[in-house]
Amino acid sequence: MRSLTSWSDLDDAVWQACLRRALDHRQSREWTDAARGKALALLFMNPSLRTRASMELAAQHLGAAPVVLTPGQGTWGLAWDDAPMTEAAAEHVREAVPVLGSYADALGVRTFASLTDYEADHADAALKAVVDASPVPVVNLESARWHPCQALADAAALTETLGDPRGKKLVLSWAPHPKALPQAVPNSALLMAARLGMEVVVARPEGFGLASDVMDLAHDAARLAGGSVTESSDQALAFDGAHAVYAKAWGADLVYDDPDREAEVRAQHTDWRVTYDLMRRTDRGHFMHCLPVRRGVVADAEVLEDERAIHLLQAEYRLHAQKAILEWVWDLLD
Amino acid sequence: MRSLTSWSDLDDAVWQACLRRALDHRQSREWTDAARGKALALLFMNPSLRTRASMELAAQHLGAAPVVLTPGQGTWGLAWDDAPMTEAAAEHVREAVPVLGSYADALGVRTFASLTDYEADHADAALKAVVDASPVPVVNLESARWHPCQALADAAALTETLGDPRGKKLVLSWAPHPKALPQAVPNSALLMAARLGMEVVVARPEGFGLASDVMDLAHDAARLAGGSVTESSDQALAFDGAHAVYAKAWGADLVYDDPDREAEVRAQHTDWRVTYDLMRRTDRGHFMHCLPVRRGVVADAEVLEDERAIHLLQAEYRLHAQKAILEWVWDLLD
Amino acid sequence: MRSLTSWSDLDDAVWQACLRRALDHRQSREWTDAARGKALALLFMNPSLRTRASMELAAQHLGAAPVVLTPGQGTWGLAWDDAPMTEAAAEHVREAVPVLGSYADALGVRTFASLTDYEADHADAALKAVVDASPVPVVNLESARWHPCQALADAAALTETLGDPRGKKLVLSWAPHPKALPQAVPNSALLMAARLGMEVVVARPEGFGLASDVMDLAHDAARLAGGSVTESSDQALAFDGAHAVYAKAWGADLVYDDPDREAEVRAQHTDWRVTYDLMRRTDRGHFMHCLPVRRGVVADAEVLEDERAIHLLQAEYRLHAQKAILEWVWDLLD
Incomplete structure (x- = not known):
C-alpha cells in the first residue's frame, strides 16, 4: 500500500x-x-x-x-x-x-x-x-x-521556470509573521531544493534554525544530487546572486518551552520582510511562497506582483x- | 412517492x-x-x-x-x-x-x-x-x-456476521454518556433485531426504559418473526450467552421535565460501561455500536479493538x- | 472573456x-x-x-x-x-x-x-x-x-407565469425587516421588469428610494422596451390592478451615515408587510420574493401559501x- x-x-x-x-x-x-x-x-x-x-x-x-x-x-x-x-x-x-x-x-x-x-x-x-x-x-x-504535496508542486514550478535547477542558487528566507507557524513547509522546501541539486542557503535569524535531523537529511540529499546546503543569518548577503528566493515564516523551537518569549524574539525580526530592494540583489531571482502570504509582513506587494514571482505557479502546480x-x-x- | x-x-x-x-x-x-x-x-x-x-x-x-x-x-x-x-x-x-x-x-x-x-x-x-x-x-x-438507515446497515452487518440471526441473542445495552442523547438509535436497533427474529434483551437501568409504543412495536415485530423481546435492569445477567451486544447511550425521558435531575440519575450509572469482563459472559458475542463512540465511557478500548467487534462493519454498511x-x-x- | x-x-x-x-x-x-x-x-x-x-x-x-x-x-x-x-x-x-x-x-x-x-x-x-x-x-x-442570476430567474418565472409580460403591472414593494438589507435584489428586479417592458411601480416609504443611477437605468430600459417606471409611497394604491407584486426588504441609504437612526425609521414601517388583504387589490396578482423570506414580517404565511405565489418558481429558476x-x-x- x-x-x-x-x-x-x-x-x-x-x-x-x-x-x-x-x-x-x-x-x-x-x-x-x-x-x-x-x-x-x-x-x-x-x-x-x-x-x-x-x-x-x-x-x-x-x-x-x-x-x-x-x-x-x-x-x-x-x-x-x-x-x-x-x-x-x-x-x-x-x-x-x-x-x-x-x-x-x-x-x-x-x-x-x-x-x-x-x-x-x-x-x-x-x-x-x-x-x-x-x-x-x-x-x-x-x-x-x-508537506510533500507542496514540495512536489514547488519542484515542478522551479523546473518549469529555471529549466534544469541543478547548480542554481535558492535562498530559503525566514520571514516575519504575527504567529508562530509550523516548520513543515520550510522542512519540505529545503529537502526539495537539495534533491534538485541546487545551491541552497537557509537564511534565518539566530535561534530560528530548522531541526538538526532535517538539516542532516538535506545535506545527504544535496550530496547525492551534487548540490549544497549552507546556513546564514545575513539575509542581504544570502540574496546575492540567487535564482530563487523561497520566503516562509516559521516559529522558533523556543515556542514549545516559552511561547511568550518566542513571540518577543520573533517580533525583533520584522525587518526580514522580503522587499523589492532585497530582490534586486538576486540574479533576476524568482520569488516563491507556499501561500497564504501576508502582504506587507512576509513580503511587499510589489515583490508579489512582480512578473518574476512564481508563487501563483507554485499554487497552480498543487x-x-x-x-x-x-x-x-x-x-x-x- | x-x-x-x-x-x-x-x-x-x-x-x-x-x-x-x-x-x-x-x-x-x-x-x-x-x-x-x-x-x-x-x-x-x-x-x-x-x-x-x-x-x-x-x-x-x-x-x-x-x-x-x-x-x-x-x-x-x-x-x-x-x-x-x-x-x-x-x-x-x-x-x-x-x-x-x-x-x-x-x-x-x-x-x-x-x-x-x-x-x-x-x-x-x-x-x-x-x-x-x-x-x-x-x-x-x-x-x-x-434512524432507519442505521437499522438497515446494522441488520446487514448482523446478517453477514451471524449468518441467519434468527434465534440468536442480542442485548441492547444502555450505556453511560456525559450528555443526554436521543432514543432514535436504540428505538431503531430494537425494532431491527426484533424484525430479524432475534432473542432481544433491552438492558437498562430503572428509569431508562424506551417509549412504550416502541416496545409495543418491538413485541409485534418479534412475534411475527418468531423471536422475543424482554427487558432487564441487570446488565451482567443480560450479557450471559449473548451473540451480539449493541451498546448505546440514551437519556431518560425525565430529561424533558427536569434535565438537571436526569443528568444526576444518569451519572449514577457510569458502571454500565461495556468492559472486556462483561463481554466474557457472552457466547463469543460481537460488540456493536452505531458510532461515534466514547472510549472509556461507553465501552473500553479493548472491547472496541477486539476482533469480534463489528462497529466498523456497521459503519461500512451505512x-x-x-x-x-x-x-x-x-x-x-x- | x-x-x-x-x-x-x-x-x-x-x-x-x-x-x-x-x-x-x-x-x-x-x-x-x-x-x-x-x-x-x-x-x-x-x-x-x-x-x-x-x-x-x-x-x-x-x-x-x-x-x-x-x-x-x-x-x-x-x-x-x-x-x-x-x-x-x-x-x-x-x-x-x-x-x-x-x-x-x-x-x-x-x-x-x-x-x-x-x-x-x-x-x-x-x-x-x-x-x-x-x-x-x-x-x-x-x-x-x-444579483443578475436572480434577475434572470425572475424574468423566466414571470415569463412562464404571465406569458408575455409586456404592459403588465409589477409592483416592487418595499418590505419591513429587522435588519438593513442590501439593495442588490431590488436594483436587479427593477431593471429586469423594466427590460421586460412592464409597467413598474416602486412602492416604498419616503427615504427608502433606490439609488438615482439605478432609477435612471430603469427609465432607460423601460423606454427601450415600451414600458414605464414610476414611484409611489402609497403601498395600497400601488397594488391596485397589479399582475405581480415583488416584495423585498432593503435598508435606506441613511444606514451608511447613521445606522441607529436608519433602524428607527425602518421600524416605523412594519405595516408595509404584504397581507392577503393587500393582495386582494391586485388583478389576481402573483406574489414574488427572492427568498429567504421572513414569514409574518415581510409577508403573511397565507400570501406565501396562496397558489398564485411564484416565489418557489423563482427559486427553481435559479x-x-x-x-x-x-x-x-x-x-x-x-
Missing part, C-alpha cells in the same frame, strides 16, 4: 516520475476516467483553501469522487489519546479513520503541528495515528513536519502534482 | 430486498450510472461524519450528484413554527424544503431530537414538517425517533445500505 | 438567449456532458442556501465539477485592501482569486454589501477586486449592487437560469 506521509516515501524513481507527470498535467489539463469508481476522503483538522480545492479537483480530473470532512466543523471533533472521552470530542481517530477508509480508496489528511507538544510534533504523532488506523493509503496534506501523487498512490502512473 | 421516514415505511418485502441489496453492494462495491441525472440534497441540522460521507458517496456510486446543506453553518438557520420570524432564523422550512426539492430528486434529512419538547420529539414533528413540505422523497438520516435505500426510493431495485 | 457582473454585461441578444434557454431547461431538466472537463469554483463571503445548491447543481447538470469555498469558515478569511496584513485575514484576494482561477474555468462569487462603506458598495468594489484579480470569467452571485449563464460564459449556447 502506497502512502505519502514523509519525505522518504518517495524514492528517486517515483519522485522523478511524479515530477514529470505534474509537468505533463499542466500542459494537457486533461480529465480522464482513470480513477473512476474510486473515492478520496479529505480530512482537514485545519482550514484550507488551496489544498482542499486542488485536491477535490485533482480527484475529479481523474474521475474519482472526493468527499470532504472537517472535524469540529459540521462533524464531531476527534479524540487522539487514551484518556476516557469525557470531554468535547465525540469520536476517536481510531474509529473515524477506519470508517472513512471503508468508504474511500485513499485518505488525504491535514494534521498540522500542535506547537505545544514538541515530542508529538517531532514524531508527527497525529499523522502517524491516522496512518496506523487507516486501511487505505494516506496522503499527507501537511503534517507537523512535512493541482497537477496532486494528480500525479494520486496516480502513484492508485498505481495509475504509466 | 417513496419516502423512508419511520419504521413502517419499509414493509417486509422491501426490507428484505434492501437487506439483500446491501449485502450484494458490499461484495461488488460497484459504481453504476443507474441514477445519472438525479440529484440528492442532504440537509443536516446536526453535525455528521459517517452519514454525510456515506450518503454523498452512496449517491455518487449510483451516478447521482449530492449537494450538502448545513443550515446555520454556511447557510441561513431555519424557522419551524408559525411565529413571525423576527429572530435569527432567516428562512422557514416551508420555503427551504420545497426549494431544495425543486433542485433535487430526493432529500436526505437529519433533524435530531430537541430533548426539550417531548410532544414534538415524540411526534417526530421536525421530520414531519420536512416531509409535508417536500415535493420529492425524503430519506430520514436520523430524526428524533428513528454506505451499502443507503445505496440500496436510494435505489428503492428511485425505483431502481431490480 | 465573458463575465457576468452587472446589468450591462448582458446585452439584449444574450439576455433573450439566456431567458429562452432557462425556460427550455425547466422543460427538459436535461443533464449533459457539454462542460465536461471544466471546473467551477464558488466563493462565498456570505451564507447561501439556494445559490450554493443551485449553482453546484447547474455545473453538474452540464458535466462540470463545482468546488465550494467559504473564506473564514473552513478556509482563511480574506484581506481586501493595501494595509500590511497583521490582523486575522491570512490571505489577500489578489492571491486567493488567481489561485482559484488557475484551478477552475469560472468563478462564482458572492460578495454582498458592507452597508458601512457607501463608496465601496456603490462602486461594487469587492466584486471588482475579484474580477480584476481573476484570470477566468466571474459570475456575480450577488454583489453589493447587483438552477435553470444559472445553467444558461454558465453556457453563455463557456460559449456553449447554440
Whole structure:
C-alpha cells in the first residue's frame, strides 16, 4: 500500500516520475476516467483553501469522487489519546479513520503541528495515528513536519521556470509573521531544493534554525544530487546572486518551552520582510511562497506582483502534482 | 412517492430486498450510472461524519450528484413554527424544503431530537414538517425517533456476521454518556433485531426504559418473526450467552421535565460501561455500536479493538445500505 | 472573456438567449456532458442556501465539477485592501482569486454589501477586486449592487407565469425587516421588469428610494422596451390592478451615515408587510420574493401559501437560469 506521509516515501524513481507527470498535467489539463469508481476522503483538522480545492479537483480530473470532512466543523471533533472521552470530542481517530477508509480508496489528511507538544510534533504523532488506523493509503496534506504535496508542486514550478535547477542558487528566507507557524513547509522546501541539486542557503535569524535531523537529511540529499546546503543569518548577503528566493515564516523551537518569549524574539525580526530592494540583489531571482502570504509582513506587494514571482505557479502546480501523487498512490502512473 | 421516514415505511418485502441489496453492494462495491441525472440534497441540522460521507458517496456510486446543506453553518438557520420570524432564523422550512426539492430528486434529512419538547420529539414533528413540505422523497438520516438507515446497515452487518440471526441473542445495552442523547438509535436497533427474529434483551437501568409504543412495536415485530423481546435492569445477567451486544447511550425521558435531575440519575450509572469482563459472559458475542463512540465511557478500548467487534462493519454498511435505500426510493431495485 | 457582473454585461441578444434557454431547461431538466472537463469554483463571503445548491447543481447538470469555498469558515478569511496584513485575514484576494482561477474555468462569487462603506458598495468594489484579480470569467452571485442570476430567474418565472409580460403591472414593494438589507435584489428586479417592458411601480416609504443611477437605468430600459417606471409611497394604491407584486426588504441609504437612526425609521414601517388583504387589490396578482423570506414580517404565511405565489418558481429558476449563464460564459449556447 502506497502512502505519502514523509519525505522518504518517495524514492528517486517515483519522485522523478511524479515530477514529470505534474509537468505533463499542466500542459494537457486533461480529465480522464482513470480513477473512476474510486473515492478520496479529505480530512482537514485545519482550514484550507488551496489544498482542499486542488485536491477535490485533482480527484475529479481523474474521475474519482472526493468527499470532504472537517472535524469540529459540521462533524464531531476527534479524540487522539487514551484518556476516557469525557470531554468535547465525540469520536476517536481510531474509529473515524477506519470508517472513512471503508468508504474511500485513499485518505488525504491535514494534521498540522500542535506547537505545544514538541515530542508529538517531532514524531508527527497525529499523522502517524491516522496512518496506523487507516486501511487505505494516506496522503499527507501537511503534517507537523512535512508537506510533500507542496514540495512536489514547488519542484515542478522551479523546473518549469529555471529549466534544469541543478547548480542554481535558492535562498530559503525566514520571514516575519504575527504567529508562530509550523516548520513543515520550510522542512519540505529545503529537502526539495537539495534533491534538485541546487545551491541552497537557509537564511534565518539566530535561534530560528530548522531541526538538526532535517538539516542532516538535506545535506545527504544535496550530496547525492551534487548540490549544497549552507546556513546564514545575513539575509542581504544570502540574496546575492540567487535564482530563487523561497520566503516562509516559521516559529522558533523556543515556542514549545516559552511561547511568550518566542513571540518577543520573533517580533525583533520584522525587518526580514522580503522587499523589492532585497530582490534586486538576486540574479533576476524568482520569488516563491507556499501561500497564504501576508502582504506587507512576509513580503511587499510589489515583490508579489512582480512578473518574476512564481508563487501563483507554485499554487497552480498543487493541482497537477496532486494528480500525479494520486496516480502513484492508485498505481495509475504509466 | 417513496419516502423512508419511520419504521413502517419499509414493509417486509422491501426490507428484505434492501437487506439483500446491501449485502450484494458490499461484495461488488460497484459504481453504476443507474441514477445519472438525479440529484440528492442532504440537509443536516446536526453535525455528521459517517452519514454525510456515506450518503454523498452512496449517491455518487449510483451516478447521482449530492449537494450538502448545513443550515446555520454556511447557510441561513431555519424557522419551524408559525411565529413571525423576527429572530435569527432567516428562512422557514416551508420555503427551504420545497426549494431544495425543486433542485433535487430526493432529500436526505437529519433533524435530531430537541430533548426539550417531548410532544414534538415524540411526534417526530421536525421530520414531519420536512416531509409535508417536500415535493420529492425524503430519506430520514436520523430524526428524533428513528434512524432507519442505521437499522438497515446494522441488520446487514448482523446478517453477514451471524449468518441467519434468527434465534440468536442480542442485548441492547444502555450505556453511560456525559450528555443526554436521543432514543432514535436504540428505538431503531430494537425494532431491527426484533424484525430479524432475534432473542432481544433491552438492558437498562430503572428509569431508562424506551417509549412504550416502541416496545409495543418491538413485541409485534418479534412475534411475527418468531423471536422475543424482554427487558432487564441487570446488565451482567443480560450479557450471559449473548451473540451480539449493541451498546448505546440514551437519556431518560425525565430529561424533558427536569434535565438537571436526569443528568444526576444518569451519572449514577457510569458502571454500565461495556468492559472486556462483561463481554466474557457472552457466547463469543460481537460488540456493536452505531458510532461515534466514547472510549472509556461507553465501552473500553479493548472491547472496541477486539476482533469480534463489528462497529466498523456497521459503519461500512451505512454506505451499502443507503445505496440500496436510494435505489428503492428511485425505483431502481431490480 | 465573458463575465457576468452587472446589468450591462448582458446585452439584449444574450439576455433573450439566456431567458429562452432557462425556460427550455425547466422543460427538459436535461443533464449533459457539454462542460465536461471544466471546473467551477464558488466563493462565498456570505451564507447561501439556494445559490450554493443551485449553482453546484447547474455545473453538474452540464458535466462540470463545482468546488465550494467559504473564506473564514473552513478556509482563511480574506484581506481586501493595501494595509500590511497583521490582523486575522491570512490571505489577500489578489492571491486567493488567481489561485482559484488557475484551478477552475469560472468563478462564482458572492460578495454582498458592507452597508458601512457607501463608496465601496456603490462602486461594487469587492466584486471588482475579484474580477480584476481573476484570470477566468466571474459570475456575480450577488454583489453589493447587483444579483443578475436572480434577475434572470425572475424574468423566466414571470415569463412562464404571465406569458408575455409586456404592459403588465409589477409592483416592487418595499418590505419591513429587522435588519438593513442590501439593495442588490431590488436594483436587479427593477431593471429586469423594466427590460421586460412592464409597467413598474416602486412602492416604498419616503427615504427608502433606490439609488438615482439605478432609477435612471430603469427609465432607460423601460423606454427601450415600451414600458414605464414610476414611484409611489402609497403601498395600497400601488397594488391596485397589479399582475405581480415583488416584495423585498432593503435598508435606506441613511444606514451608511447613521445606522441607529436608519433602524428607527425602518421600524416605523412594519405595516408595509404584504397581507392577503393587500393582495386582494391586485388583478389576481402573483406574489414574488427572492427568498429567504421572513414569514409574518415581510409577508403573511397565507400570501406565501396562496397558489398564485411564484416565489418557489423563482427559486427553481435559479438552477435553470444559472445553467444558461454558465453556457453563455463557456460559449456553449447554440
